[in-house]
Amino acid sequence: MTDGGRAARRPNVIVFFTDQQRADTLGVTGNPSGLTPNLDRMAGRGTMFEAACASNPVCAPSRAAVLTGRYPTEAGVHNNLMPLDPSIPTLGQIYQEAGYRTGYIGKWHLGSTNPVPREERQGYDHWLASNLLEFTSDAYRTVVYDDDGTPVELPGYRADGITDAAIRFIAESSDEPFFLFVSLLEPHHQNETDNYPAPEVYEKAFKDAWVPPDLAALGGTAPQHLPGYYGQVKRLDECMGRLRDVLVSLEIDGDTIVTYTSDHGAHFKTRNDEYKRSCHDASIRVPLLMEGPGIAAGRRVESPVCTVDLAPTLLEASGLARPEGMRDRSLLRDHGLDEDVFIQVSEAETGRALRTRRWKYHVVADLEGDPATTDAYRELELFDVSIDPYELDNLIDSEGHRDVAEQLRARLCSRVLEIEGIEPSIIKFGGQGRPLRSVEPTVRLSGLRGERFGHQGPRRTEVVR
Incomplete structure (x- = not known):
C-alpha cells in the first residue's frame, strides 16, 4: 500500500487492556522499580492522563462502560453476574459497521457463559476469547475460544500467548483499517490459588521493590503478593513493547491509535476483604495512555478523567459518529473536561x-x-x-x-x-459510626467464583509462527 493510500484511510485502533493494574505501577507516575520502560516512552510519544479513573472498580461494570461509553447502571451491568445487553451499541459494532476489520482477543467477562455465544460478542469479525479467562487459564496454560466456540490453547506465559495472538491479527489485517481490543488478565490474581503468578524470570526479581505508601501503612497482602504483581506488570510492559515493534515493522505505527489502560486497580485487601470494589484511588485509578494520529504528543492531563469517556474519544479520533446514549465527552481537548469524576461502587458495597x-x-x-x-x-x-x-x-x-x-x-x-x-x-456525617481509614467489609463476597478449565470437547493448540 502506498503512503498516499495509508494517509487517505481511517486510522487503525488498538486498545491494550489490562486487569487490576494500579496507576502507580508506571515509571512516569513515580514508581522507581523500572517496570515500564515501554509505557514510559509511550507517555512521551502521546498523551498521558494522570488521574484516570474507572467508572466502577469491578471487572464487568468497568468493561461495559469502556465498550459502550455508558456508566455501568446505564449499560445495565452493575455487577459481575450481568451480561451486556446486545442491543446497546459497542465499539466493536460501531467500527465493524464503519468497515473496519474487528478483533477481540483475551478476557471478555460480559457474557452469560463460556464459550461466549455469538450473539453476545458485540460486533467482532475475529474472536479468540474466554468469558472468564481467570477460570480457563493459569500462568502457563491459556485456553480461549475461537469464532466457532472451539477451545484453543495458547502456548507460553499467559500474557505472551494473548499478545502473540494479537500480533497475528495485526499482521493479517495491516492492509485494511482494523479495530483490535486486546484484553489481558495480568496483573490480576489467580483466583483459585490467591496469588499473583509472575513469569519465572521475575518470580523473585521484585521482592525488595518500592511499596506504595497505602500498602506500607495499611498492611493487607502486599508483602507476599506485590513482588509477583510487579513481575506481571513488567511482562505486560514487554508485551506492549513487542506490539509496538510490530507496528513499526509493518510501517503502520503512524497510522494506528494505541490506547493502554486497565479496568480498575488493586488495594491488596487493605480497604475490604479482597482486592478492589472500593472508592479509593488504589481501586479506581488506572494507567491511561494514548498515542497515534490525532493524539497530542507529550501532553499530560492533570484533570480527573473517567474511562467511560474512552469510547467517544476513540470514535472522534477515528472520524466516526457517536451513537445516541453514549457519553459525549472527548478526552482529546482540555476544554471539554470536567473538574470531577463520578464513580459507582457495587458488590462489596x-x-x-x-x-x-x-x-x-x-x-x-x-x-x-x-x-x-x-x-x-x-x-x-x-x-x-x-x-x-x-x-x-x-x-x-x-x-x-x-x-x-x-x-x-x-x-x-x-x-x-x-x-x-x-x-x-x-x-451527612454526624457520628453515626466512626470515620474509617478504610472501608470495613460489610459482606463476604460470594457467588463470584467460576469453574476452572470448565470447557468441553476437543481443543486445538495455536502455534506461534
Whole structure:
C-alpha cells in the first residue's frame, strides 16, 4: 500500500487492556522499580492522563462502560453476574459497521457463559476469547475460544500467548483499517490459588521493590503478593513493547491509535476483604495512555478523567459518529473536561464517590437495596488527595472541612441525578459510626467464583509462527 493510500484511510485502533493494574505501577507516575520502560516512552510519544479513573472498580461494570461509553447502571451491568445487553451499541459494532476489520482477543467477562455465544460478542469479525479467562487459564496454560466456540490453547506465559495472538491479527489485517481490543488478565490474581503468578524470570526479581505508601501503612497482602504483581506488570510492559515493534515493522505505527489502560486497580485487601470494589484511588485509578494520529504528543492531563469517556474519544479520533446514549465527552481537548469524576461502587458495597483534583468524597448505602436504583446514602469518607494521595487521613468528621463536604455532597447529588435519573438523599456525617481509614467489609463476597478449565470437547493448540 502506498503512503498516499495509508494517509487517505481511517486510522487503525488498538486498545491494550489490562486487569487490576494500579496507576502507580508506571515509571512516569513515580514508581522507581523500572517496570515500564515501554509505557514510559509511550507517555512521551502521546498523551498521558494522570488521574484516570474507572467508572466502577469491578471487572464487568468497568468493561461495559469502556465498550459502550455508558456508566455501568446505564449499560445495565452493575455487577459481575450481568451480561451486556446486545442491543446497546459497542465499539466493536460501531467500527465493524464503519468497515473496519474487528478483533477481540483475551478476557471478555460480559457474557452469560463460556464459550461466549455469538450473539453476545458485540460486533467482532475475529474472536479468540474466554468469558472468564481467570477460570480457563493459569500462568502457563491459556485456553480461549475461537469464532466457532472451539477451545484453543495458547502456548507460553499467559500474557505472551494473548499478545502473540494479537500480533497475528495485526499482521493479517495491516492492509485494511482494523479495530483490535486486546484484553489481558495480568496483573490480576489467580483466583483459585490467591496469588499473583509472575513469569519465572521475575518470580523473585521484585521482592525488595518500592511499596506504595497505602500498602506500607495499611498492611493487607502486599508483602507476599506485590513482588509477583510487579513481575506481571513488567511482562505486560514487554508485551506492549513487542506490539509496538510490530507496528513499526509493518510501517503502520503512524497510522494506528494505541490506547493502554486497565479496568480498575488493586488495594491488596487493605480497604475490604479482597482486592478492589472500593472508592479509593488504589481501586479506581488506572494507567491511561494514548498515542497515534490525532493524539497530542507529550501532553499530560492533570484533570480527573473517567474511562467511560474512552469510547467517544476513540470514535472522534477515528472520524466516526457517536451513537445516541453514549457519553459525549472527548478526552482529546482540555476544554471539554470536567473538574470531577463520578464513580459507582457495587458488590462489596453500594456506594458513590466524587473524585476532583483535590478531593475524594465517598458515600455508602444499605446493601439490601438495588445498586441500580438506590436513592439513600450516608457520608463515609473525605480525603484531600492533593496532600494525602494515598488516602490515609479521613476528614469526614472534621468540622473544619464541613463546608467542603457540603459542596461535594451537592455536586454528587447532581451527578447521580444526571447519570442515574435518581434524586438521592445523603445523610451527612454526624457520628453515626466512626470515620474509617478504610472501608470495613460489610459482606463476604460470594457467588463470584467460576469453574476452572470448565470447557468441553476437543481443543486445538495455536502455534506461534
